Amino acid sequence: MARPREFDVEDALNSALQVFWTKGYEGTGITDLLEAMQIARGSLYKAFGDKRNLYLSALKQYEKNCIEPAVQLLRGKEISDGGQRIRMLFETIILAVEDDNDRRGCFLCNTAVDQASHDPDVWKACQQMMGEMVQGFYCALKDLEDPEGQDEEVLETRAMSLNVAYNGLRVMVKSGYSPSDIRKTSERTLTEFGLL
Template sequence: MARPREFKVEDAVGGAMDVFWEHGYEGASLPDLLSGMGLSRGSLYKAFTDKKSLYLVVLERYEKDYVIPAVGLLSGPDIADGWDRIMALFGNVIADVRKGDRRGCLACSAAAGPASEDTDIADAVHRTLGKLQKGFEVALKASPVHAGLDAAARRQMADMLTTQYVGTRVMARSQAPVAMLKRSVASLRLLA
């Protein structure tokens, strides 16, 4: 008779997310993961099979907890002007850094790291960042300055904003000076 799991999967995934966010995929050692998740080696492997499977579950959780709310900011009605929504999202990045949060974006870090070597991780990253890109498209459509763009031009601009977002988050993680990040975000106003 199999023993029931004595841990909450959601709590374990949350602990793993913190470890991957701090150390990255390659830097997250098995002891780090076991400690962060509060699991034994056997429980980790029984529940998640291997490190990569766990990482994919973590990326899915990150999308739900962090990316979907960001997309909600970009596409929601709380801020009428879509360009102001975009600037609010980038402003949140600067605010996080000012508060000392230099972890960046877990999906952006995955894009800059393990996604270059693993197609499953790349697919997860592209799905997640694709949602962000669609959010930028919605925001641009709600921007009086950009509403006249045709669909192809709006998509290109959303691609550029997604790239800028990823770059800003990766640079934040790399300890780039806040002043440089602020200048980079401020340069977006040239598009408005």
């Protein structure tokens, strides 16, 4: 008879995510993970297989915790003006630095730069999440209060460009730019897109 798991998998994954997010894949050791997750080595391997599989699970957890809420904000109809939804999302970047001094940037961006070119499963996960963000921006652009009558191709290009700008701001955070520089860049970007 199998023994029941003695830890909460979601809590353990959230702890692992924080370690990977802070230290990166290569900088994270099994000991770091075990300490953060508060589980035994055997439990880690039994539940997740190995460090790579745990990393992929942490990436999926990031999707659930961060990407899905961002996409829901962009697609949500509770706020009818898509421009306001985009501005709100950009504001979350600034507030994370101003309020919490969170300088880790975006785990998805970090992963895309650090691991996607080395692992096809990581690459696929990054592509899928980036695609979800682009679709979110696309939906928000379609809901602008003052639409410019753009065709589908223009909307798709603008959505991709907004995703690039959003991720660029997240990289600025990780690079140590001041909150005021990040805010100015955000405002300039939104203005150029006609969203401010």
